Amino acid sequence: MNAADLKKVDEIIDGYRGQEGVLIQLLLDLQSELHWIPREVIDHLSERLRVPTSQIYRIASFYKAINLSPVGRHMIQVCMGTACQVRGAQKVLDYTASRLNIRPEETTPDLAFSLRKVNCLGCCSMGPVLTVDDEYHGGVTLERVKKILKKRS
C-alpha cells in the first residue's frame, strides 16, 4: 500500500473517532475507496483500533459484501432471488460464467471481470436481473448478456 492510500485509510478511520461498533461501517467505507480489503489494511486497522486481526478477519469473512481478494475492473452480479430464479436466473448465471470462463465468485485472470451471485437486489419485477458495476439490467436474455460483456471487454 502506498503512502497516499495509507493517508486515505487513516482519514476514513478518523472519521469514526469516538463512535462505538463501527468496524463494519469502516470496512465498507475502506472498500469503496480501495475496492477490496488488502492484508495490510487489516493489520493497520488492527493497530489503530486495538482490535485483534483475527476478529477483523472473522467479521470481514462473514459478510459477503467485503472482498478479501482483488476484484475485477467490472463487477457483474447476477441476482438469484426467487423471482429471478423462477424466470431463469440460473441460466443467466451459467451462461455468464461460461462466457467469462470462470465460476461464480471468481475473477478473470486479466482482472477484467468478477462474477458474483447475489441473493436479491429488490428489482423482482424485472427478473432476471444482472448488474454491471452500478448499472442495472432487467429482463436479461442470453443475447443481452453477450452484448453486455462484449461492450466491456
Added chain:
Amino acid sequence: MPKLASFQDLEDLRDRLRSRRDPDESGPPKIAVCAGTGCLALGARKVIDAFRKELDERGLTKKIELKETGCPGFCEKGPIVVVYPQGVHYIKVNPGDVPEILEETVLKKRLIDRLLYVDPATGARAVHEDEIPFYKHQTRILINNNIKINPKNIEDYIAQGGYSALTRALSGMTPQEVVEEVKRSGLRGRGGGGYPTGLKWDATRKASGSPKYVIVNCDEGDPGAFMDRALMEGNPHSVLEGLVIGAYATGSAEGFIYVRAEYPLAVENARIAISQARELGLLGEDILGSGFNFDVRLHRGAGAFVSGESTALINALEGRVGEPKPKYVHTSERGLWNRPTLLNNVETWANIPLIINRGSSWFSSIGTEGSKGTKIFSLVGKVNNTGLVEVPMGMTLREIICDIGGGIPGGKRVKGVQTGGPSGGIIPQEHLDTPVDFDRLTGLGSMMGSGSIIVLDEDTCAVDLARYFVDFLCDESCGKCVPCREGLRQMRDILSEIVAGRGREEDLETLQEIAGLMRSASLCALGRTASNPVLSTIRHFEDEYEAHIRDRRCPALVCEQLISYFIRPDLCIACGLCRENCPQGAIYEGEGAEGESGAIMVIDQSKCSRCGICFHVCPPKVKAVERVSGKSSPSSAPKASIPSPRDAGKEGERR
C-alpha cells in the same frame, strides 16, 4: 433551511410550501418520473436527462417542474412518467418519447395514445392511474405518495402533510397515549413474525434501563420482496417520522436505521432524509420546541441474510458478526448494548404516522379480524403485472393474482404461489381463494413473511424450488447452531440427489424427520422455519416428488439431469445460433433426414450438459429444440448422428 423551533413554525412552513406548489389538480405543469431502482434499471435515468435537456433547450426549466419520484410499484411497465396537473400516466417511456410528451401532453394537453396503458382484457386505454386495473383494485395508503414526492426533498413530504403526526403526538399526547393508540390499532409487525406492535412498544416503554434505542430494520433479505426498499427509497420521511414518534413513546433518545448493502439508493435517500430532518430541527435537540431530544444514525449492512433477524441485526449494529442470539430475554428488555430496544420493520414504522393522524379506529376498520390495515405485497414471478401491490388484509390470493396481476402470461396454468420467502411455503392453486392474512397463511403451512407473493406456473418444478430455497438457506445459515447448519446440509444433499434422479423411497420420510428436528431445536427463526419450503411442497406436491424418485421424471421439465434436449429435424432451419452458444460444443451440423433437404443442427447427447441454452436461443419462430423427461429422445433423430471428419472440416470453415 432555518430550524423549526415550534409546531407553529412547521405549519407556517407547510402553508408556504403549499402556496408555492399548488395542489396537483389546478397547479402549473409538472412532470414526475419514477426514479426507483426498478425504473432506473429500465432506463429512467436517460428519460430524466432527456427531459432536463429538452426543458433547458426550450427555456422552460423554471416554468415546468421536473420531479424524480419514488417507486409507485408498477415496475413491470417502467419507466413511468406522470404529467400533472392532468395526472396522465405514461408507461414504458423512452428518451425518444420525451420531446413529444413535452410538446403534446405538457404544453398542448393532448394525449399520446401509444404511451398509455392498454387493458389486455378489454383493449381500453387508461389515462389516469386509477383507471389501470393494477392500481384500481388496490388500497394505497402507504405507497400512494411515492409518485408525488421527490424523496430527496423533505419539503415535498411536508407539503403532503408530513410530520403532522409527529406534531400531534408531541403536542397533544403523552407517550403512554401513543402506545395505547398503536395497541388499539391492532397493527402487527410487517417484517414477518406478525407480533402485535403495540405490545412490543409497551414492553420497551415499561422496561427499566436507559438509554433506550429504537431501530428501523431495512435489512430486507427475503428474495422476492422489495416493499421496504420502495418505501425507504421512495418515501424515507414517512419511516423517519414513525421512528421519531416511536422514540417519543418509548422514551428513547437514539435510533438506528439499518439498511442492507444491496440497496445503495435506499442508503443514499435515508442518509439525505436524516440530514434534512436534522437541518429542520425534526431530529436533534428540543424537537419543534417540545423539549424532546432524539437523533438517528444510519448503519449499512454488509451482505448477510441472517442479519435481518432482530438479535443478529443488533449484533451487527454493535459492529460484530451478525449472528443471532438465543432469545431468553426479549430485545425490548435487553437489546442493543444490553439496553431496552424497540426494533420494527420499515413498513411497520411507515404505518405509525397514519395511525396517529387518522386514529386507531380508522386503521382497525381496514383488514380482517386478526390482521388490521393494509399490506404491501410484491407480486412477482409468472404473472402479467408484476410490482408492488398494497391491499387490505383479507383480500384473496386469486383477486391479487388475477384482478391486480392480470393473470399468468402465455396462457399457462397457475400452479401455486410461494409466500413468505425462504421461510415460507408453497400454496397450491386450489387454495387461491384463501384470504391473505397472518393467520390464514400460517394455517396453510406457509407464512406472511415480509410479503412476497411469487406466482408459479406449470413450468416450475416444486422439488427444484424446494432445493433452491434449501440451497439458499444453506449458504445463509450462520452455522452457529448444529440443527440448522447440519440439518440444512443434509436436506440439500437429499434434495440434490432427488433432482438428479437418484432419489430413494425413504427420502421423504428422512426429510420430514430432519425438518421436525430443525423446527424444535434451532436457535433462531431462520432455522426453525427453514424446513417450511420442503414440508409445504411435500404436503401439496407429493406426486411430483414421487415422479422424481420412482419414475426418474421431472413433470415440469426443469431438473437438468432428468431431461434431455433434441433438435427436431423437421423444424430446424440450421441458423447455427444454438451451435454458436453451446458452451459444451455439443452441437454440430448434420444432414437432414431422408427426403428432407438441407442441413440441420444435431445435439451430441454424450457431450450435452443439459444447460438448455440451445432451447432458449432457438428463435421463437422456429422452436426446433425440444425438451423431454422420462423417455429417450425420439427415434426421428437424423441418421448422421456422428459427424464425419469431412463435416467437421466444413463446420470449421463456416465459422
